[in-house]
Amino acid sequence: MGKNSRGNVKSLPKHTMTIKIGIDGNEANTKKRVGIGQYAFHTITSLYALRKKEKNTSYRDVSFEIYLKDKPLSDLPTSAPWWKYKVFGPSKMWTQFALPFHLTLFRSSNIFFSPSHYAPRFLREPSVISIMDLSFFHFPELFNKKDLYQLENWTSYSVKNASKIFTISQFSKEEIIKYYQVNPDSIVVTYPGFDDNLYKKREVLKKEKEAVKKKFCVGENFILFVGTIQPRKNIVKLLDAFERIINSGQFDNFQLLLVGKKGWMYEGILTHKKYLMEEKKVIFTDFAEDEDLSLLYNLASCFILPSLYEGFGIPVIESLACGCPAVLSNVSSLPEIAGDAACFIDPTDSTSIEEGIKKVLTDALYRKNLIQKGFEQIKKFSWDLGGEQTFKTLIEVATQPK
Secondary structure, three states: OOOOOOOOOOOOOOOOOOEEEEEEOOOOOOOOOOOHHHHHHHHHHHHHHHHHOOOOHHHOOEEEEEEEOOOOOOOOOOOEOOEEEEEOOOOOOHHHHHHHHHHHHHOOOOEEEEOOOOOOOOOOOOEEEEEOOOHHHHOHHHOOHHHHHHHHHHHHHHHHHEEEEEEOOHHHHHHHHHHHOOOHHHEEEOOOOOOOOOOOOOOOOHHHHHHHHHHHOOOOOEEEEEOOEOHHHOHHHHHHHHHHHHHOOOOOOOEEEEEOOEOOOOHHHHHOOHHHHHOOOEEEEOOOOHHHHHHHHHHOOEEEEOOOOOOOOHHHHHHHHOOOOEEEEOOOOHHHHHOOOEEEEOOOOHHHHHHHHHHHHHOHHHHHHHHHHHHHHHHHOOHHHHHHHHHHHHHHHHOOOO
16 A cells, blocks of 8 residues: 555544444455455555554554455455454355345444445445446446446445445535435545555666567557546547547657556447557557556656546546646546646547647647646545545444434
């Protein structure tokens, strides 16, 4: 976990009772984490680190049970007397059946926390959930029927029964209030963070540079996209803009590198402007490990995220931390997250995307200013601060009078 704590969270409420917090750990217990998986993993590891600190006397009466359907991965926190993993099945329909059955049978926690949209039904203890975004309200056609049903129905039930709701931006908080008519005081914004030991501006050694260029098939000049390959990332419009950029004559030696897992409806995206991939002008690579991604941010000419909708956008702060100037959509949470440290474009207009990228590539002073503003903007984001706020809120809920 990165040591990127800046600022303080108010001290925890005093309590005399022993508190056991139960957590659905399945989103964190996945390989190649993105989005909600990153959030869940870093939130859980932050809670563990805070509880482990001996000087934190307010935490000593708190213990955790992490519920899993599979054996915990090796990078999850190690077991301790106050931190135990409970692995049980059956894995099929685990959230709907196995988890609520276990919680009802053992009733061992004072509060249940799900770092996702879903809390099981029939809980006796108070619940706290996390909502990343409400993209399924805006783009239902971009989800398969099963996922959409779960998001619509399970999220609604979980919101109605939650004592508190975590979310990752003020934008997402306003969305939750709008669509679920929730009391604003019940929603807590905890910004995600980044590992500042890894994501930072640095000199890339020649050996490292050559290795990563070879691995990802890129040359000296490339534009970097990071995100799941799915329709709401608006990659088709990006490809249209990039085609015009390289055909303008000034940028014919540039490449576009797409880094991310294949998501829902990816096929049509990766076949759009297929000749650009055949000519190695557009490179698609799957998930990239953090070490490689840090190098790519440091080497890229700019970062581009033309999404139609984002609840937060962790790659944005990673790119800013590495001194990679960002070109971003002017919609949803992105203006909030980047502040004045990015070049904003209209994601519905490929000409706007084209012009934004060209401006960042050609205007040296503008580019320099964006980079410097980015280093200031990232000071707002920390997994440690989010973990402290999460811990504080969970104890507040657990100690509320029944």
